[in-house]
Amino acid sequence: MLAGIRTRDLRKIYTSPPPLASGGGFGFGSGRGKGKKQPKPQIVALDGISLDILPGEIFGLLGPNGAGKSTTLGILTTRVRPTGGQAWIGELDVWREQVAVKRLIGVVAQRPNLDFALTAREILLFHGAYFGVDSHQRAERADVLLDRFKLRDRGDQMVRGFSGGMMQRLSIARAMMHDPQVLFLDEPSAGLDPQTRLLLWEIIREYNHSGKTILLTTHNMEEADALCQRLAIIDHGRNIALGTPGELKASVPGGYLLRLRFGSHSPELLQRLQTLTGAREVRANPDSKNDNSIDVYADRGGPLVSEIANLASSANVELCDVHISEPSLENLFLHHTGRSLRD
């Protein structure tokens, strides 16, 4: 059975600060807060996310920290209660038919959430058992996965002593243990060395070839580009762009981005830059504190630099720095949000 993923106008408002930031959490029950009438802080994490992910697709969610990627995955995997909107895995409403949904999905959370009381192999075996995999098949799959993720020699050690990357690998292996139709991976390559990252990509592609749907999140443009058939870029809980990596890149005016920094601010220069042949869009860089930084979106890169230098000297402004980026998702993100997206 093939299963896609659909969400309609998902909204999530957290009403308490994240437990981590609250410094010690709450006391006994909820009695403590009642005396003071302070309204609880509200964080809008998702502000109407609608996605339609096809069965058998590798789909990527891309966005900066706090964009709402993990919250989206949390709702789709029954771990977060949506404030509004609906989500489906296949034909199943995620919130209403949780048990049936859980049968279909495998989940890798952003933070490794391994069962620290068990060894690596036991983690896989018990996970299989929770999903009713019979004991023979369990043992077999655990071996295959330990091998595949290069954890065989660590299989019988407690996971407490694992390095971050090993825990990450084991989390991914565990999510595949019951052969789910839909796999959710929240920043799967975070903390993996470059070689292991390539191995992971290979494993993900392989898994996808057997018809499985994969939804992953990442900050890494290269990863999104290499792995995902389609992408959604989200920021501040909203979907700001959607398409294949190629389509998205093509949506940036010109494709190339020249980030310029000048010695001083000159509105006149800004206007003159707009007249350059090939320049599609010119704007002051909203990231920087002063107005001396200017972004030029253009259909060529290097050849424009000498013309820009000429313009600068004729306007009597010093050109301090030039950075050229070729067409990429990074440029796309910058173009849509005015902010850059880095590893």
Next chain:
Amino acid sequence: MNWKTFLALLARDAHVARRNFAPLVLQTFLQPMMFVFIFGRVMVSSGYMPAAYKSLLLPGIMAISMVFTGVWAVAMPLIAEFQFTREIEDRLLAPMEISWLAIEKVFFGTLQALVAGLVVIPAAWLLLRPGVELNLRSPLSFACVTLLVALFSACGGLALGCSISQTHIGLMFSMVLTPMIFFGCTYYPWSALAHFPILQKVVLVNPLVYASEGLRGTLVPQFPHLPVPAVLVALTLFDAAFLAAGLRQFRRKAVS
């Protein structure tokens, strides 16, 4: 309801408990046994305590061991697993209604509390002998009381474990468990509080009072004790209340 998953979760807990068997045993029995030895043996044989105290003490010690074991067995793992590492998440994602995971914890905690209670009787009896007079007149009511006490300890563990964070574990012991034990009629019968009429009324909110008095009433009925039917009703109510509160807190912690 998915029994395969439920059983697999039980198997996981049993596996972990077996791995931690020795510390678990020490932690469960060391303190009550020392108490039994000092108060039941040293104090009695030196004449500071009457010989009858041995028999009076035994049900109280049993209640303490059971409550301590049940609360510990359920609350401590929950507190750790709901920490920011969210170790429990894998089990929350098992194909089963999440409340059943809490029920599984309660079930396993109840079993552990039962074992603790049933092992304490012969152990204390051996330590105290001779002179312990157990009068098991109605095995059925004894079984009911024991079961309800075990259940109450596990449900209490669920409610506590889902309501406090790791930083408050010390507080849980000093502010909740210790006063409960001292004001729980464990080392003395409830009637001994007759000289403190207000206190005698106040301690009735303490579920441990019913646990010790119930065990006293069914194991050593020769001592004054609260009526057993009243104890059964009270324990049932406490069980239900703690279970409901615990499940509510559990769901709240499980889903953000």
